[in-house]
Amino acid sequence: MKKKEIDERAMDSALRPGQWGEYVGQEKIKENLQLIIKAAKLRGEAIDHLLFYGQAGLGKTTLATLVAKEMGAPLRVITGSSIEKPGDLAALLSGLEEGEILFVDEAHRLNPVAEEILYPAMESRRLHILIGKGTGAHAVSIDLPPFTLVAATTHFNMLSAPLRSRFGAIFRLDFYGENEIEEILKRSAKILGVEADPAGLEILARASRFTPRTANRLLKRARDYAAVNQSDEIDAAIARAVLRMLELDELGLEPVERRLLELLAYKFKKGPVGIKTLAAASGEEQGAIEEIYEPYLMKLGFLKRTPAGRVLEEAALDHLAKQEDDDFPLEQP
Ligand SMILES: Nc1ncnc2c1ncn2[C@@H]1O[C@H](COP(=O)(O)OP(=O)(O)OP(=O)(O)O)[C@@H](O)[C@H]1O
Numbered sequence: 001m002k003k004k005e006i007d008e009r010a011m012d013s014a015l016r017p018g019q020w021g022e023y024v025g026q027e028k029i030k031e032n033l034q035l036i037i038k039a040a041k042l043r044g045e046a047i048d049h050l051l052f053y054g055q056a057g058l059g060k061t062t063l064a065t066l067v068a069k070e071m072g073a074p075l076r077v078i079t080g081s082s083i084e085k086p087g088d089l090a091a092l093l094s095g096l097e098e099g100e101i102l103f104v105d106e107a108h109r110l111n112p113v114a115e116e117i118l119y120p121a122m123e124s125r126r127l128h129i130l131i132g133k134g135t136g137a138h139a140v141s142i143d144l145p146p147f148t149l150v151a152a153t154t155h156f157n158m159l160s161a162p163l164r165s166r167f168g169a170i171f172r173l174d175f176y177g178e179n180e181i182e183e184i185l186k187r188s189a190k191i192l193g194v195e196a197d198p199a200g201l202e203i204l205a206r207a208s209r210f211t212p213r214t215a216n217r218l219l220k221r222a223r224d225y226a227a228v229n230q231s232d233e234i235d236a237a238i239a240r241a242v243l244r245m246l247e248l249d250e251l252g253l254e255p256v257e258r259r260l261l262e263l264l265a266y267k268f269k270k271g272p273v274g275i276k277t278l279a280a281a282s283g284e285e286q287g288a289i290e291e292i293y294e295p296y297l298m299k300l301g302f303l304k305r306t307p308a309g310r311v312l313e314e315a316a317l318d319h320l321a322k323q324e325d326d327d328f329p330l331e332q333p
């Protein structure tokens with residue numbers, strides 16, 4: 001690993017909230033989780049299996065680490081795609097300690113055979129495995145220690161229904177409010193030891209796509225920019241310069257997203273247009289449009305999904321018009 005990568009990683013772990021008080025927003029989820037944890041502690045039991053889902057960078061992994069910390073339980077982290085053979089999962093489960101938390105990230109990437117091992121393991125804490133092959137094969141069933149499965153996914157609908165139904169609680173993480181993002185930025189600036197004035201923070205917050213990870217990333221770039229330009233503070237001018245450098249507009253929209261909006265506005269006359277047509281016209285993959293760009297555009301009120309196709313909203317036209325007056329000239333056909 002290059003030194004810069006190591007530095008970035010160290011920075012990321014320094015920025016990750018280490019206790020509930022530092023985890024900004026998602027109040028309802030925090031409240032519910034704390035209740036679940038408290039009750040489990042009172043009963044002296046492992047907590048129910050938990051599922052967190054929502055867009056990338058909203059704080060799912062962070063929540064899992066906080067749950068483990070609060071329970072005083074060891075946390076073992078795997079990703080759905082790392083389980084290649086059913087035996088891998090069986091070995092992992094039977095090696096768990098009592099009360100241990102198994103965190104399965106990207107749970108939608110678990111293969112179906114692994115899922116089938118998980119069902120009884122989650123439900124009755126038993127492991128059913130087949131030993132031997134052909135006519136000599138026989139099933140054995142092993143008791144597992146009480147453990148908790150915490151799963152996270154960005155693709156809730158890709159989880160099978162039987163898997164979903166085995167979680168004791170399911171939490172959907174939503175985008176953050178602009179004030180919450182500002183609060184996160186302030187905390188991060190303090191940790192990174194960089195000064196930022198309110199105007200600078202506000203600009204970064206507005207471009208953060210209501211997402212903590214994006215906010216922290218912008219802040220780090222702004223910190224770099226300030227350092228290189230011998231400025232000791234991130235002010236409005238620096239914040240704007242960083243966005244320009246990253247080719248982001250004031251709402252954090254990337255060139256491809258502005259291009260999608262333009263296509264919808266000018267070529268497709270605000271729609272409705274089918275997602276496949278939009279993908280073909282933009283040269284972007286349908287999956288990327290649906291999973292990365294659209295959620296934020298919909299959150300902004302720029303785009304609507306209707307049965308007839310995608311429809312552009314008035315607010316998007318206003319935004320496009322505004323950008324044309326600003327630093328971001330947009331081509332019109
Ligand atoms: N509520 C929060 N308060 C403060 N910082 C947060 C919060 N949620 C997330 N962060 C910051 O954002 C970063 C990304 O969060 P995290 O890794 O938990 O997201 P994720 O939902 O697991 O993303 P992915 O789907 O990509 O795995 C964290 O390292 C942390 O610094």
Ligand SMILES: [Mg+2]
Pocket residue numbers: 060061062105152
């Ligand atoms: Mg994560």
